[in-house]
Amino acid sequence: MSSLQEASLPGILSGVIPSAFYEQSTLEIARQLLGKTLVVIPEGDESRATAGIIVETEGYVGPEDPACHAYVGRTRRNDIMWGPPGLAYVYFTYGNHWMINAVTGPDGYAAAALIRAVQPVLGVETMRDRRGLHLLKGKVEDRQLTNGPGKLCQAMGINGSYNGQPLTGPRLYIVETPLSLQLPPFEVVETTRIGISRGKDFPWRYYVKGNRYVSRL
DNA sequence: GGGCTGATTTGCT
């Protein structure tokens, strides 16, 4: 187990990343999101807020990327991705799972960075509860809560109602991780994306080297 | 630890 203490909500929210951050290139953003913290505050239920340090991301770089949802053009499903940067693109797939992305690139251009894994720093018990693992407390490692894009959305309560929410709050935030919770200095591993059939040769997946919460090596 | 498979819904062709 890690020695990280749980964070407090006000403490975490002191370093919100401004929306201008999301105007950079998608791959730059995907890489720079590593080590930052994702915070989710359910509407009307602050007691079930959760947060985790982002340790794995993938870039989906626009309509020319065959693995990007925008490849098929603008549709109702992917509409948010075409809008301004700094919003969350949340979508449902495989009949079971939600995924969360940060919309990147200029308004009118569709690209996003998928958040694939986080390391919990707030609300671990809430995550365990949402994942249905509360009965197995102590038997399931914390890493099983959020080491995959579908898992982290379930653990943090992210669903379609978050689609289009700004990443600058009030329900979703990406923040600079408070000093007391930061990861030790890390190297970034760059490799190919997971779970796709087209565009699989592009090295647009990034993760924190050696971090145990990464979905796979 | 690794490989295979069924679950289950939405959106697009």
Place this chain on the structure above:
DNA sequence: GCAAATCAGCCCG
């Protein structure tokens, strides 16, 4: 009608 930016459970070793 089918593929999908996945996961859990099961088998095997």
